[in-house]
Amino acid sequence: MKMKPIKCTLxxxxxxxxxxxxxxxxxxxxxxxxxxxxxxxxxxxxYKFSARMKGQNDVTVTPQVSGQLMKICVxxxxxxxxxxxxxxxDSRNAQLxxxxxxANLQAALAQENSAKLEFESNKNLFEKNIVSSYMxxxxxxxxxxxxxxxxxxRAAVNRAKVNLGFCTITATVPGVIGEIPVRPGDQVSPMxxxxxxxxNTTMYAEFSVTEAIVENMVKEGMKASEVEKYISQLPDAxxxxxxxxxxxxxxxxVSMTGVVNASxxxxxxxxxxxxxxxxxxSGIQGTVVMNFAEKDVIxxxxxxxxxxxxxxxxxxxxxxxxxTAVDVTTADTGNGKDFIITSGLNVGDKIVxxxxxxxxxxxxxxxxxxxxxxx
Numbered sequence: 001m002k003m004k005p006i007k008c009t010l011x012x013x014x015x016x017x018x019x020x021x022x023x024x025x026x027x028x029x030x031x032x033x034x035x036x037x038x039x040x041x042x043x044x045x046x047y048k049f050s051a052r053m054k055g056q057n058d059v060t061v062t063p064q065v066s067g068q069l070m071k072i073c074v075x076x077x078x079x080x081x082x083x084x085x086x087x088x089x090d091s092r093n094a095q096l097x098x099x100x101x102x103a104n105l106q107a108a109l110a111q112e113n114s115a116k117l118e119f120e121s122n123k124n125l126f127e128k129n130i131v132s133s134y135m136x137x138x139x140x141x142x143x144x145x146x147x148x149x150x151x152x153x154r155a156a157v158n159r160a161k162v163n164l165g166f167c168t169i170t171a172t173v174p175g176v177i178g179e180i181p182v183r184p185g186d187q188v189s190p191m192x193x194x195x196x197x198x199x200n201t202t203m204y205a206e207f208s209v210t211e212a213i214v215e216n217m218v219k220e221g222m223k224a225s226e227v228e229k230y231i232s233q234l235p236d237a238x239x240x241x242x243x244x245x246x247x248x249x250x251x252x253x254v255s256m257t258g259v260v261n262a263s264x265x266x267x268x269x270x271x272x273x274x275x276x277x278x279x280x281x282s283g284i285q286g287t288v289v290m291n292f293a294e295k296d297v298i299x300x301x302x303x304x305x306x307x308x309x310x311x312x313x314x315x316x317x318x319x320x321x322x323x324t325a326v327d328v329t330t331a332d333t334g335n336g337k338d339f340i341i342t343s344g345l346n347v348g349d350k351i352v353x354x355x356x357x358x359x360x361x362x363x364x365x366x367x368x369x370x371x372x373x374x375x
Contacts, residue, residue: 033365034354035317038298038345044291046334051207051239051271051288053280057173057199063089064166066189069182076180079278080171080197087194091167098160105153112146119143175199176281198282203275205239205251205288208266231256237271239280240287249274251288298341304353305330305339314345315352315359321366323352323359 071088074080119139125131178196182188231253239247251273271288273280305328306313312330315323328344345351352365359365 032355033352033359035350035366036300036304036353038300038341038349038351039347040296041299042293042295043297043299043333043338043340044293045340046289046291048334049207049209049269049288049290051205051286053239053273053282053284053286054204054206055175055198055200055282056202056204056272057175058282059172059175059197059199061086061169061194061197062190062192063087063169063188063194064190065089065094065163067091067093067167067187069184069186069188069194072180072182072184074177074180076177076195078177080175080177082171082174084171085168086171086177086197087169089167089169089188091164094160094164094167098157098164101153101156101160105150105157108146108149108153112143112150115139115143115146169194171197173197173199174201176278178282196282200275200278200280200282203273203280203282204254205237205271205273205286207269207271207288209256209269235290235292237273238289239271239273240289241284242286247273247280247286249276253290294340298345298347299333299338300341300345300351301353302337302339304351304356306356306359314341315356315365316345317350317352317365321364322362323365325361326351 068090069087070090073085073087080086119136119142122131122136122139126133126136175198178198180195182192182194186192188194234253236250236252239251241247251271254270254272256267256269300314304314306315306325312328313325314328316326318324326344329342330339331342333340352359355365
């Protein structure tokens with residue numbers, strides 16, 4: 001029982017000894033917080049849409065006559081001019097058909113000439129009352145039939161010439177040759193796709209406009225007649241390729257379907273991009289980015305928002321300098337730094353920014369020095 005006073009005496013002695021040696025005792029430290037006063041401002045939000053490139057004049061190249069493919073005059077990925085020869089099909093049958101049609105035309109012309117002579121002869125004889133009107137009419141009908149036969153033969157010649165021309169397939173637009181699935185010697189027909197010719201001087205990025213923008217259009221009461229004006233006022237678009245490279249030329253929205261897809265709630269749109277260097281090809285995928293201005297919105301740093309499961313909270317500073325958690329709803333700005341607060345805060349509210357993750361409910365976050373400096 002006499003040991004306890006001895007322990008207390010030793011402890012007190014040790015304490016006095018530390019003080020006498022000028023050794024500082026641990027003190028309670030205040031956490032470092034920063035705050036901001038909520039206000040409204042304007043911001044540009046980048047809207048991103050998954051898109052696929054398509055040539056302004058993408059043409060499916062198919063033969064218009066059947067035959068054996070004799071020669072492929074271009075290579076995949078080759079840039080071609082309008083009128084340049086792409087494929088050659090065996091033209092021997094077409095040439096024979098042309099020669100036969102020309103021979104038939106000559107025979108028809110000869111028949112027409114004979115019918116004409118007979119008609120003119122009967123006409124003279126009829127005027128002299130030598131032949132009857134029946135013979136005159138009969139010879140006139142024969143002459144007209146011969147004329148019709150000549151017209152048919154001439155049409156057959158022209159058709160044969162066209163078919164012969166179809167044996168040489170040329171580019172209808174300037175562009176880039178796509179995949180060529182056929183080889184020389186293949187038998188081709190009008191059902192055979194020889195290649196895809198992409199007219200790539202101007203490219204279209206096709207994408208679906210998100211529901212948020214559709215709702216914005218509906219909210220503004222836009223009519224079908226106002227779509228063209230709306231399109232002209234849309235911001236320039238940027239195309240980001242899959243590897244993250246930004247295409248150097250800006251694009252403009254040129255079309256927007258007037259019907260909302262019932263299943264997706266979106267509109268299909270096209271952005272036109274110039275392609276002077278030929279760097280864009282049909283089929284490549286990427287992202288179309290357009291910056292839309294949002295006015296008079298509350299913007300806070302992302303580090304001021306604390307995520308708790310499915311909730312987002314910020315700590316509002318009360319009049320007594322303590323922090324109280326407030327539920328908020330947020331919208332992403334796309335810049336990786338800020339959130340837009342759509343509900344939960346008002347202009348003039350003071351919130352914790354730096355250090356928000358370390359705040360506990362009711363904790364004091366402003367101290368006299370900080371309060372004085374903010375005043």
